[in-house]
Amino acid sequence: MRTNQPQTIYLSDYRVPAYLVDTVDLRFELFEEGARVHSTLSLRRNPAATEPGAPLELDGDSLRLESVALDGNNLAPDAYEDRGDQLVVHSVPGQFELTVVTWIEPQNNTRLEGLYKSSGMFCTQCEAEGFRCITYFPDRPDVMARFRTRIEASRQAYPVLLSNGNDVDRGELDGGRHFVTWEDPFPKPCYLFALVAGDLVEKRDRFTTMSGRDIDLRMYVEPRNAEKCDHAMDSLKRSMRWDEEVYGREYDLDIFMIVAVDDFNMGAMENKGLNIFNSSCVLASQDTATDLAFQRIEAIVAHEYFHNWSGNRVTCRDWFQLSLKEGFTVFRDSQFSSDMGSPTVKRIEDVTLLRTAQFAEDGGPMAHPVRPASYMEISNFYTLTIYEKGAEVVRMIHTLLGPDLFRKGSDLYFERHDGQAVTTDDFVKAMEDASGRDLGQFRLWYEQAGTPVLTVSDDFDEARGVYRLSVEQCIPDTPGQSRKKPQHIPFALGLLGGDGEPLPLLLAAGEKNAPVERVLELTDEVHHFEFHGVREKPVPSLLRHFSAPVRVEYPWSREQLLFLMSHDPDGFNRWDAGQRLAVDVILSLVGAPENATIEPRLVTAYRQLISDPELDQALVAKMLQLPSEAYLIELSEDADVPAIHQARERVLRHLALSLRDELMACYQRNLSSGDYVVTPEAIARRSLLNTALSWLLMINDEEARALAARQFSEADNMTDRLGALRALVNSDYDGDRNQALAAFYQRFQNDPQVVEQWFSVQAASQQAGSLSQIHALLRHPAFDWKNPNKVRSVVGVFAGQNLAAFHDPDGSGYEFLAEQVCRLDDSNPQIAARLVTPLTRWKKFAPAYRALMKAALERIRDKPGLSRDVYEVVHKSLAD
Ligand SMILES: [Zn+2]
Numbered sequence: 001m002r003t004n005q006p007q008t009i010y011l012s013d014y015r016v017p018a019y020l021v022d023t024v025d026l027r028f029e030l031f032e033e034g035a036r037v038h039s040t041l042s043l044r045r046n047p048a049a050t051e052p053g054a055p056l057e058l059d060g061d062s063l064r065l066e067s068v069a070l071d072g073n074n075l076a077p078d079a080y081e082d083r084g085d086q087l088v089v090h091s092v093p094g095q096f097e098l099t100v101v102t103w104i105e106p107q108n109n110t111r112l113e114g115l116y117k118s119s120g121m122f123c124t125q126c127e128a129e130g131f132r133c134i135t136y137f138p139d140r141p142d143v144m145a146r147f148r149t150r151i152e153a154s155r156q157a158y159p160v161l162l163s164n165g166n167d168v169d170r171g172e173l174d175g176g177r178h179f180v181t182w183e184d185p186f187p188k189p190c191y192l193f194a195l196v197a198g199d200l201v202e203k204r205d206r207f208t209t210m211s212g213r214d215i216d217l218r219m220y221v222e223p224r225n226a227e228k229c230d231h232a233m234d235s236l237k238r239s240m241r242w243d244e245e246v247y248g249r250e251y252d253l254d255i256f257m258i259v260a261v262d263d264f265n266m267g268a269m270e271n272k273g274l275n276i277f278n279s280s281c282v283l284a285s286q287d288t289a290t291d292l293a294f295q296r297i298e299a300i301v302a303h304e305y306f307h308n309w310s311g312n313r314v315t316c317r318d319w320f321q322l323s324l325k326e327g328f329t330v331f332r333d334s335q336f337s338s339d340m341g342s343p344t345v346k347r348i349e350d351v352t353l354l355r356t357a358q359f360a361e362d363g364g365p366m367a368h369p370v371r372p373a374s375y376m377e378i379s380n381f382y383t384l385t386i387y388e389k390g391a392e393v394v395r396m397i398h399t400l401l402g403p404d405l406f407r408k409g410s411d412l413y414f415e416r417h418d419g420q421a422v423t424t425d426d427f428v429k430a431m432e433d434a435s436g437r438d439l440g441q442f443r444l445w446y447e448q449a450g451t452p453v454l455t456v457s458d459d460f461d462e463a464r465g466v467y468r469l470s471v472e473q474c475i476p477d478t479p480g481q482s483r484k485k486p487q488h489i490p491f492a493l494g495l496l497g498g499d500g501e502p503l504p505l506l507l508a509a510g511e512k513n514a515p516v517e518r519v520l521e522l523t524d525e526v527h528h529f530e531f532h533g534v535r536e537k538p539v540p541s542l543l544r545h546f547s548a549p550v551r552v553e554y555p556w557s558r559e560q561l562l563f564l565m566s567h568d569p570d571g572f573n574r575w576d577a578g579q580r581l582a583v584d585v586i587l588s589l590v591g592a593p594e595n596a597t598i599e600p601r602l603v604t605a606y607r608q609l610i611s612d613p614e615l616d617q618a619l620v621a622k623m624l625q626l627p628s629e630a631y632l633i634e635l636s637e638d639a640d641v642p643a644i645h646q647a648r649e650r651v652l653r654h655l656a657l658s659l660r661d662e663l664m665a666c667y668q669r670n671l672s673s674g675d676y677v678v679t680p681e682a683i684a685r686r687s688l689l690n691t692a693l694s695w696l697l698m699i700n701d702e703e704a705r706a707l708a709a710r711q712f713s714e715a716d717n718m719t720d721r722l723g724a725l726r727a728l729v730n731s732d733y734d735g736d737r738n739q740a741l742a743a744f745y746q747r748f749q750n751d752p753q754v755v756e757q758w759f760s761v762q763a764a765s766q767q768a769g770s771l772s773q774i775h776a777l778l779r780h781p782a783f784d785w786k787n788p789n790k791v792r793s794v795v796g797v798f799a800g801q802n803l804a805a806f807h808d809p810d811g812s813g814y815e816f817l818a819e820q821v822c823r824l825d826d827s828n829p830q831i832a833a834r835l836v837t838p839l840t841r842w843k844k845f846a847p848a849y850r851a852l853m854k855a856a857l858e859r860i861r862d863k864p865g866l867s868r869d870v871y872e873v874v875h876k877s878l879a880d
Contacts, residue, residue, distance in 0.1 A: 006376045006868040011320040017138055018054040020046045021145040024190075026135070028115075030122055030153040030197055034105045035115060036066070039135040041145075044095040056089040056098070058136035059129070061114070065136075066101040087136040100136050109133070110786055110827040118263035119222065121198025122158070123276060125269060128319055128378040131190035141189040141316045142421035150181040151197055158197040160220060164188070164272045166254055184272055186252065187419060189315055194271030196220065196259045203229040207237050209251055210244045216255045221283065224750075225260060228283040231294060231678075232258060232301050239302040242336050247410060249309045258282060258301070262752060263787050265830050266382070268300050270307035277304070280753045280789055286676045288754050290719045291683045298340065303333040314417045319378045323370045323446070324424045326382075327390020331398070334391060342618045342680045344571035351546045351572070354392065356631045358384035359551070362451045364841050365877040367478035371424050371446040376872040379830045385449070392549040393445045397428070399490045399519060399547055400442070401435045409434035441523055442488040449478040452487055454522070456554040460537040467495065467534040472526045473550075479876065489522040492547035495531060495538035500567030506532040517570075519547060539563055544570040556580060562605055571619050578605070578623045582651070583635060586627065589647040590640065598651060603658045610662045610692075613669065618680050621687035626652060629803045638846045641807035645766075649698075656695040667692040667707065676717045690723030697731040705733060712740055722757060729765050737768060745782075755782045756793040763797040766804055771812055774798050785824070788831050795820045799838040806838065807845070811852035814839060818856040821870065822863045829867030836860065836870060840877040854878070 020043070027038040045052065065082050068075045070092065081088040087100070109116035114133025115124050124130065132139040149163040155178040165184030172178050200220040207215045217236060219229045236258070243249045253273045264278035281300045284293055310332060311325035338346040361367060361384050368381070370390045375381050398406045413430035424446050432439050455472045471491065475484040494517045495503040502516035509532040520529060531538075539560050543552050556577075561584070564577035585599045609620050629648060633639045656663065670689040676682075693711065696704030708731075712724035721744075728740045741762065748754035759777055762768040777783060777794050784790045799806050799817050806813035817839060824832040839860075842853035860866070861874045 006871055008374050008376055010374045011318070011371075012373070014318055014320075015050055016048050017046055017140060017143050018049045018051060019043050019056055019138060019143075021138065021143055024137075024145045024147045026147065026149045028149070028151045028153075028195065030106075030151065030158065032107065034103055034107070035122075037102050037104060037135045038099065039102075039137070040097055040099045041137070042095075042097050043092075056092045057138075058087045058089075058100075059085065059132040059139040060087055060102075060136040061085060061129075061132045062104070062109075063133070063136065064103040066103055067099075068101075069099040071096050072099070085132075102135050104134065111830065112263055112265045112788070112828060113830070115195065116263075118261050120157075121196065121200065121261070122153075123198075123259065123261045124193065124195045124271075125265060125276065126193050126271070127191040127266075127269060128322075128382075129191075131193055134193075137190050139190055140318065141191060142318065144187040144189050144315070144419070144421060146187050147184045147193060148181065149183075149193075149195065150179055151195060152177055152179040153197050157199065160196070160198055160200045160202070162194075162196040162220065162257060162259065162274055164192070164194055164274050184253075186272060186313070188272050188312060189421065192270070192272045192312055192315075194269070194274040194276055196261075196274065196276065199223075200259070201226045203233065205233050205237070207240050207251070207256075209240070211250060213250075213254075215240075215251055215253075218255065218257045219282075220257065220259045222260070225279070225283050228285045228288070231284040231289075232277075232282045232297055235298040235301040236305060238298075238340065239305040239336065242302070242339065243306060243309070243332075246335065246339075247309070247332070247407070249306075249414070251308065252313070256305075262789070265788050265828070268304045270304040270311055272308070272312050275304045277301075278789065280756060283753060286717045288718055288748070288751055290722055290757075291678060291686060293718075294678045295337070295341070295683075299333050299337050302336045303329055306332045306336075309414060313419065314414060315421045317421045317423050319375070319381070320372055321423050322378075322381060323386045323390035323393075324422065324427055326387045327370060327424075328394050328427065330387050330391035331394040334395075341683075344575075344616075345618050345622055345680065347545060347572050348575050348622045350388070350391075352628075352631070353384070354388050354546075354549060356628060356634055358388045358549070359451050360630075360634050360841060360844075361385055362389070362449060362478070363476065364843070365479060365879070366837075366840060366873065367449045369447050369449045369481075373447075373480075377833070377869045379869055380833055380872055389549055396445070396490050396548055397431050397439070397442070399492070400439075400488075400521070401431065401437060405435040405437075406431070439488075441485075444485055444487045448475060448484045448487065449481055450476045450484065452489065452548075452550040454489070454491070454543075454550050454552050456540070456542060456552060458540060458554075460534070462537075465532065465534050467531045467538055469493075469529045469531070469540065470526065471520075471522055471529070473522055474525075479879075486523060486525045489548045489550060491520045491522050491542075492517060492544040493520065494518075494541045494544060494568075494570065495534070496541060496563070496567055497538055498536055500563070502569055503531075503534060503538055508532065517544060541568050541570060541573050543573075545572050546576075558584065558599065558601065562601055565605055565623075566608070571616065575619060575623050578609075579627050581605070583627050583632065586632060586644075586647050586651050587636065589650060590636075590643045592647070598654045602651070603655060606655055607659055607662055610659060610666050617688060618684035621684045621691065624688070624691050630800075633803070633844060636844070639844050639849075640846045641803050641849070642809065645804040652695065653698055656699045660696070660699070660701065663692040663696050664703070667696070667704075672716070672720065686717075686719045686723070690720065690727070693723060694727040694730065697727045697733075700732055705731070705736065709736065709740075713743075718754070718757075722761065726761050726765075729761055729768050731767070741768070749782065752782075752787075752789070756789050759783070759790065759793040760797045763794045764801040766802060769798055769802045769805055771805065771808070771816055774816070785827065788828065791820075791824065791831055791835070795835060799835070807849060809848065811855070814853050814856035815859075818859045821860050825860075825863060825867050825870050826865070829869040832867065833869035833873050836873045836877075840873060842877070 022042045025040040029036040106115045107117050113130040151161040161180040163182035165182050168183045169181040201223050203219040205217040257274045259276050260279045260282045262279050267281045268277040306329050310328045316324050409431035412434040428439050452475045458469045460467050504514040505518045506514040561577045561581040568574040632644050670685045708724045708727050715721040728736050821832050842850050
């Protein structure tokens with residue numbers, strides 16, 4: 001559908017469906033030139049519907065209608081209306097069967113929604129509204145039905161035919177064709193429908209559930225990827241066990257399948273019993289995947305598996321409730337990753353993403369509540385706010401209730417709503433009912449957009465031994481929302497005495513057994529807290545574990561930050577103090593003269609981190625990462641990106657020069673010994689090794705240059721090989737860079753996921769990612785406009801990570817992005833709309849940049865036939 005004035009859809013307009021579907025019988029005839037879809041729906045009027053005489057309206061998109069029959073009789077052309085995006089049958093009985101035959105062309109489907117072809121196989125993506133590209137259907141999540149699916153195709157070209165549920169029938173057909181029939185006993189919304197047909201190899205495993213049922217686990221991949229399934233399979237089994245132990249949730253079908261697909265708009269999809277994954281989010285081997293990829297795969301496999309309960313058994317009533325399944329499931333997968341690795345490191349990673357990208361979204365023109373009130377195109381709402389902030393909201397409920405009452409609440413939620421399509425409010429209600437806590441004010445987290453700011457001030461009354469803390473909350477205006485009400489915020493804190501010892505937090509004089517950490521609950525605009533029995537002015541450790549998704553403003557001195565960096569018992573806040581110090585040092589150098597001094601205590605603090613092997617090395621590895629340019633921009637008004645970039649580079653080089661010998665020792669100490677393993681310790685070791693190497697190459701250290709070349713050619717794993725490649729690419733050694741890039745490509749050119757990493761390393765680098773080099777990458781034979789991963793790895797990475805080049809003062813980076821967005825808009829609007837994001841933040845930047853970014857947005861706006869997806873993002877950005 002192309003339209004110039006897309007309609008806005010409002011939550012307040014929600015009505016129950018006029019018709020319900022009990023069963024869906026599908027027959028797919030798959031051919032090279034297209035597919036014929038026979039769909040028989042058993043329908044009945046919804047007794048709860050508000051308009052009892054309403055005609056039957058089914059959604060459709062890009063379908064060719066061949067026939068419509070009601071209770072077996074073909075309908076005359078005047079009995080129905082084919083409106084393109086809707087099939088309307090004017091007069092229907094209270095209960096009936098409707099058979100619709102449509103013709104579709106999966107081979108020409110470049111939007112990758114509905115049924116399409118990827119690397120020669122048929123596959124589907126139906127969330128959010130892809131099923132309507134397959135057949136006419138009431139395409140909304142609150143219509144749940146039992147599906148039976150028969151797939152027919154050439155046996156030779158498509159030996160594997162898969163759909164949801166259990167495989168109940170199979171056989172041969174004429175002309176070298178065969179069929180398989182699948183039946184899913186659980187009612188589900190059509191967005192969870194899936195189909196796969198291809199020439200795939202099967203990897204099998206088994207899992208025994210807590211009640212002793214044997215589950216058949218299968219992965220389907222292209223033959224060349226047969227050796228890259230073990231990690232995902234192990235992750236799946238760990239997820240299944242964890243969900244039983246922590247949430248009491250057992251798997252329900254006899255078979256669980258995962259399929260890897262190269263061309264995929266999203267990361268992965270939780271279709272009932274048949275999860276479909278972007279290849280890059282599931283395939284891994286020591287030789288081709290980095291530690292980061294191993295961790296990401298484990299998390300995504302877990303996420304999709306957990307959806308079987310939080311999403312499939314209990315689903316969303318409408319798409320405004322998307323965070324019901326996503327926020328809760330991201331929270332669950334983050335708990336899982338935390339249990340599998342280091343909780344502190346996992347928290348640091350989650351918060352880094354949240355503060356860098358979600359806070360930016362929440363402060364920009366696309367800001368929306370966790371439960372939005374309106375949208376034009378639902379695909380644009382698969383956002384960091386729905387996912388990551390949504391998970392933080394669930395996490396706060398967990399903090400407020402404690403683990404036991406939270407579990408009671410989740411049990412009640414699953415029990416009460418199993419088989420239903422519900423709202424975020426139903427979720428909160430279950431938590432309230434199980435715990436007896438009033439979450440009335442807490443619900444504002446779902447309704448109000450914007451990141452709350454907590455302004456904290458303190459004073460110390462030495463005579464009375466009282467330390468006073470005042471906290472004021474303020475929620476900034478966001479598009480369509482102003483004058484917001486105070487929210488219910490769990491605020492965890494501790495106080496440290498002069499020797500670094502944690503002080504007991506007495507809220508009343510003489511309180512016995514006071515804890516050293518408390519979660520204060522903020523509900524009013526201003527709160528004053530008094531802590532008694534304090535002998536000297538303490539250093540506050542605020543918002544421990546990042547107990548709420550808020551900004552904290554407190555006038556920390558550099559002494560206090562250095563003190564917290566080495567003494568805070570909360571690892572997260574120790575890291576955070578280091579980040580705040582580095583941010584303060586870097587931002588004070590933006591626009592400063594060349595000879596301005598760099599805080600010497602920063603060097604001392606980093607020296608201690610690098611040199612003390614007694615410290616938690618996983619935490620040290622995180623603490624050594626300087627705040628990213630994106631985060632520094634997020635914290636700036638009128639950002640001048642090239643100046644921020646320079647200031648950050650200056651600090652990095654200064655640290656590397658001052659700590660050269662310590663870095664070299666750190667490198668040697670962390671050199672690999674023994675087999676490659678993916679444990680938190682080994683990951684930390686490789687991270688330290690590669691950080692040391694990249695810093696040393698920034699100062700053109702000849703010894704490090706030789707070490708990098710050696711590491712590049714001798715590494716037995718992708719983390720170290722790519723670490724060396726990245727260090728060489730970002731160095732000033734042009735010859736080494738080109739040689740390494742050529743050797744890397746030569747070796748891995750037949751592996752699309754590794755080639756994507758090869759593209760990314762270049763697109764993210766100032767040395768290898770100039771605009772002319774980016775254009776050359778787009779012309780590279782391995783680049784493919786039809787493959788979203790390739791587009792993201794060049795265009796997305798350039799605009800999102802190579803910030804100094806993207807924000808070139810001449811505006812060429814912006815023009816480039818506008819051009820690529822327009823180019824993609826016709827073929828894949830979902831991906832095009834996502835690529836626009838960096839331009840939407842134009843108000844963050846210095847006036848000269850703003851004007852150029854706005855001009856690029858206007859250029860996109862003026863493209864004829866703009867998709868609804870891109871239209872919404874561009875118009876909201878310009879309107880704000
Ligand atoms: Zn999800």
